Amino acid sequence: MANPSVENVSSTSDKLMLAVAVLLVVAGIAGFYMLGAQDWYVRGAALFAGIIAAVVVAYFSATGKAFVAFAKDSYREVRKVVWPTRKEAGQTTLVVFGFVLVMALCIWGSDKTIEWIVFSLILGWK
Numbered sequence: 001m002a003n004p005s006v007e008n009v010s011s012t013s014d015k016l017m018l019a020v021a022v023l024l025v026v027a028g029i030a031g032f033y034m035l036g037a038q039d040w041y042v043r044g045a046a047l048f049a050g051i052i053a054a055v056v057v058a059y060f061s062a063t064g065k066a067f068v069a070f071a072k073d074s075y076r077e078v079r080k081v082v083w084p085t086r087k088e089a090g091q092t093t094l095v096v097f098g099f100v101l102v103m104a105l106c107i108w109g110s111d112k113t114i115e116w117i118v119f120s121l122i123l124g125w126k
Contacts (some may be wrong), residue, residue: 017061024054 028050035043058064084092119125 011062014061014063017057018063021054021058021061024050024057026050028054 028047031046031050032043035046059068
């Protein structure tokens with residue numbers, strides 16, 4: 001599946017599971033703020049528990065399973081990438097810097113030429 005089409009959440013159970021996942025995240029955030037008098041690790045645990053519970057609930061929906069499959073396919077594709085060597089990366093960087101320098105000089109030259117034409121020839125300013 002090279003170009004998967006956009007998948008809509010259509011079944012009621014999927015919509016309900018995703019809504020519960022959102023509510024669990026909101027509950028974790030609310031718990032974090034409601035436990036303001038507690039230590040940071042208690043507040044963080046409440047937030048972490050809400051997010052983990054939401055991830056677990058979302059995982060069991062069709063959309064969550066499709067996301068996990070997409071993530072696995074993406075990881076597999078990244079492993080196939082042939083990364084440049086240190087020498088190739090250095091050479092490419094030098095080429096980019098050289099091109100930027102040449103373009104900067106061209107733009108500077110164009111700017112000074114237009115400035116000379118407008119101010120010296122047209123307006124007669126010195």
